[in-house]
Amino acid sequence: MRLIFLAGAALFTIGLIYLLNGSQVLPAPLGKLLSPQHGVWQNAEAVDESFDGDISIRGLKGNTDVYIDERLVPHVFAEQEDDLYFVQGYLHAKFRLWQMEFQTHAAAGRLSEILGEGPDSRILQYDRSMRRLGMVYAAERSMEEMEKSPASKAQYEAYSNGVNAYIDQMTEAELPLEYKLLGYYPEKWTPFKTALFLKYMSYDLAGREDDLEFSNARDNFSKADFESIFNILSDSLKPVVPNTIENPYPVKPVVDLAPPANADSLYYSFRNDSLTASDPFKPARENGSNNWAVAGSKTKSGRPILANDPHLGLNLPSLWFEMQLTTPEFSAYGASFPGSPNVIIGFNEHIAFGFTNAGRDVKDYYEIQFQDQGNNAYLYNGEWKPSTKRVEIIRIKGQSLLRDTVVYTHFGPVMYDHTFKASEREVRNLAVRWKAHDSSNDGLAFYGLNHAKNYEEYLAAIRNLGCPGQNCIFASRSGDIGIWQQGEFPAKWRRQGDFIMPGTDSSYMWKAMIPQSENPHMVNPPRGYVSSANQLSTDSSYPYYTGNVFPVYRGYIINRMLDSASHITPEDMMKMQCDNYNVKAEFAREILLRTNTNVLDETARKYFETFRSWDLRNEIGSMGATVFELWWQQLQQLIWNDEFTLAGVPLPWPSEYALVESLKNDSAYKFTDDINTPAKESLEDMLALSLKKASDSLSRLEREGRGQWEKAKDTRITHLLKVIDPLSRLHVRVGGGKGIINATNRDNGPSWRMVVHMTDGIEAYGIYPGGQSGNPGSRYYDNFIDDWAGGKYYELWMMKKEENKDKRIRWTMRFRAA
Secondary structure (H helix, E strand, O other), X not given: OHHHHHHHHHHHHOOOEOOOXXXXXXXOOHHHHOOOOOOHHHHOOOXXXXXXXXXXEOOOOOOXXXXXXXXXXXXXXXXXXXXXXXXXXXXHHHHHHHHHHHHHHHHHOOHHHHHOOOHHHHHHHHHHHHHHHOHHHHHHHHHHHHOOOHHHHHHHHHHHHHHHHHHXXXXXXXXXXXXXXXXXXXXXXXXHHHHHHHHHHHHHHHOXXXXXXXXXXXXXXXXXXXXHHOOOOOOOOOOOOXXXXXXOOOOOOOOOOOOOOOHHHHOOOOOOOOOOOOOOOOOOOOOEEEEEEEOHHHEOOOOOEEEEEEEEEOEEOOOOEEEEEEOOOOEEEEEEOOOOOOOOEEEEOOEEEEEEEOOOOOEEEEEOOEOOOOOXXXXXXXXXXXXXXXXXXXXXXXXXXXXXXXXXXXXXXEEEEOOEOOOOOOOOOEEEEEHHHOOOOOHHHHHHHHHOOOHXXXXXXXXXXXXXXXXXXXXXXXXXXXXXXXXOOEOXXXXXXXXXXXXXXXXXXXXXXXXXXXXXXEEOOOOOEEEEXXXXXXXXXXXXXXXXXXXXXXXXXXXXXHHXXXXXXXXXXXXXXXXXXXXXXXXXXXXXXXXXXXXXXXXXXXXXXXXXXXXXXXXXXXXXXXXXXXXXXXXXXXXXXXXXXXXXXXXXXXXXXXXXXXHHHOOOOXXXXXOOOOOOOOHHHHHHHHHHHHHHHHHHHHHOOOOOHHHHHXXXXXXXXOOOHXXXXXXXXXXXXXXXXXXXXXXXXXXXXXXXXXXXXXXEEEEXXXXXXXXXXXXXXXXXXXXXXXXXXXXXXXXXXHHOOOOOXXXXXXXXXX
16 A cells, blocks of 8 residues: 555656745656666555664664664663664664755755755745855854763764764665655765754744834834734733742843933834835744643642643654663653754653743844945944855755855844845845854753753753753652743843844844843742743743743643642643633633624624634534634734735734734724724724624635634645645644644644653653654554544653563664674
């Protein structure tokens, strides 16, 4: 069956492989693709495929045994630590090589090498944007820091040697399918590629900002209207760390947080110079996560329980690879990143650890004034400073090289200039200051967590995490729970970095980093739990500005559920991770029920009744969830689109809570009036009109058999090349959605669900929407997806070496020094 599947996939993708929503590239020659000896047929894995092996490799120092269970999860037992990371690299390459390299090509701005420039030069423009952002430069800075740490240097080199050991012994027949389809071969792995991958995660989690769009909004709204639409603090906010007597915020900031004296005229004021373009390659705003840890005082067993589900892109091959890493000194289990050593989210014999994205603003733009068209010098503090230039050589499949000169300033690389414009109206020279450019050894945090035995060692480990900032959660067998918002965060004054800042002097630069001890944190709080869901970490009494766009609803409902919970079990936590209650709909319900049904036609009245009787849960089969989502979307469009369209430039869309809270607080909200009509519309007018408009879409969905929520949402887990449908899983039946604990959207959601009960033997459960193998011809490619969609979990077996005869072991790989 796999053979037929692969043959069909190959034939359908010849000449029609797309990337980034429509790029067309040429695959390998047809004869080579279908060669019986070397082509795609060789990627069809037998149902009874054996993964047993005795492997002799140069570079190993001792013996390493790998026991692979029935889910293809490797349990690695190494006598020496260097060998452990060598074998981890080998296994990552064996099961995920193409994914590893493709992601580092994306990070480095090298996709054009293998895919060509794409329609409308889309792939080439993406590559240029990554070069101009300074991704390679950032990885180089990390390499400098990494090489100062003997532990990091040793493990990255060992990991790379393991990847290359697999590449060296791999035959052409074993070449992953995607290499064959695209007609290229893997490069040797290096520690630099691992640094690039980690920077790609920084980009995914700390690379999004809307500074250009917010600058446009500032220029097109009054200050009062701007603050109303883009309000920073939500009424519904349950901060990650509340300001309490037991856990007070710092009172005195580390630096003077007053804005520059000329901020009112140069920064806050209307300037009438809006930009007519914006970055089309931003990471998804939905990249986030949930995590929480409950103390023994709230659990049935009296032991802590930790839960974590990172929300990232739903891709095949999956972002994660499950495994156990064991030496005589430690044993860690959990989700690893193919491309990097260590377990990233998981547990060892003493502690459990997890992460959610902090969402802090650590990427700002500065407008540079150059002395001439050559960008050879720029004005800074009254002097012309010489700029530094870096020539980025971009290789384009089937074309000549492109040399793109990127100018570096005191602030950072110049992302936009006359050769790469941010505005169609005029040239704006915008340099980007991004925390990910600074020297750091972020990977050392995971190494430390894998080895940590207690709270102090957890805290020492996470101090290495500079960017992306994360809410690092912790629980231990000794009974401690804690959370730190960890990262190197600039000490900012209010709204600093929300708009493009003047770059002609130092007054708008980041003045200092917040001391790590003043990052928001809680340890063993009296309430009995810690939690985060990407919401604002603190309230307005925290002295430092943290940014402007944060979700609130997942954090709100998680805290509400944990506040009332007691005698908690792991099963309760699993059920909670998969909960589909829509608290936004709860808050919006009273607003929508004010609709005057007398002005509705029969169809709209039917959908109104569907909403009124809905149980506020985005479950499979729910029509009410579909009605609410489409109705609310239409209401937002009607209320804001007239003003937003009038601006004629890209603007940021208001936060998820903005309209709910504006209408709850002011039924005569000024934006309910349509400025394009002579009449003055009321909220009741807009409610009825929005439902009528939504009814057209709802009726169409029902006619097409897609009215139920899971069909309307239509979750898909796509192959990394995006539209190769035969290599993807489409129409996944799963509930949830934005603002819901089970935050499963169309192509983003819980990428790894994990619950760890800190009992003596560690009781743990987890699952991710994919499979251990990156080979579409393997039955382990996507075999977890249906269970994941159904809210099921697998027991995570922290194997002991003496259990090597356990019936769960299906295969054994023995690595020995040559």
